[in-house]
Amino acid sequence: MIDAKKNIDSILFIEExxxxxxxxxxxxxxxxxxxxFYINCCVVLxxxxxxxxxxxxxxxxxxxxxxxxxxxxxxRDDDYKKYKDS
Incomplete structure (x- = not known):
């Protein structure tokens, strides 16, 4: 969970x-x-x-x-379609 939080914090830092x-x-x-982030979230789940x-x-x-x-x-799968909100 901490690693996923670090990913978000890093993205926010870059944005700011x-x-x-x-x-x-x-x-x-x-x-x-x-x-x-997605990999870390799935590890937690x-x-x-x-x-x-x-x-x-x-x-x-x-x-x-x-x-x-x-x-x-x-x-990366060939049939990947981005989720609208991801």
Whole structure:
């Protein structure tokens, strides 16, 4: 959970300090942080509900987190379509 929070904090820091870090490859860095965020969230969900993935995925937000991780972050699937709110 802490690692996922660090990912969000880093993205927010970049956003708030864009003028100071504009010479860096921000698109790549933010994408990397975003990928790590989804992976870290799924680690927390997997450990807190080890045998109930199907049940917890009834929640649309949790389903979207797993979808992003499975289709776009852990590896890129050809059939990936970005969720509207992700």
């Amino acid at each position: 300090n864009i003028d100071k870090v504009c010479n860096l490859n921000l698109r790549r860095k933010v994408e990397e942080l975003r990928r790590e 997997d450990k807190s509900h080890p045998k109930n993935k199907k049940k917890i995925c009834e929640d649309k937000l949790i389903e979207a987190i797993y979808y992003e991780r499975d289709k776009n972050c852990a590896h």
